[in-house]
Amino acid sequence: MAGLTSKTPTPESLTVHGSTRVLEIGFADGAQFRIPFELMRVYSPSAEVQG
16 A cells, blocks of 8 residues: 555454444554444545545
8 A cells, every 4th residue: 555654554454343233443553443334434534424
C-alpha cells in the first residue's frame, strides 16, 4: 500500500463482541480500540449504507 511506513501500527488481533455489538482491535504497539458496530455503519463509505 502506498504511504505506509515502518511506523504504521500493525493490527495483531480482531475480536468481534456480538452481544455488545463492538469490534475490538489490538495493535502491535499496545494500543487497543473498541469500535461500536453502529459507528462503523454510520461512517462507512459503502454506497449501500450511504444511500
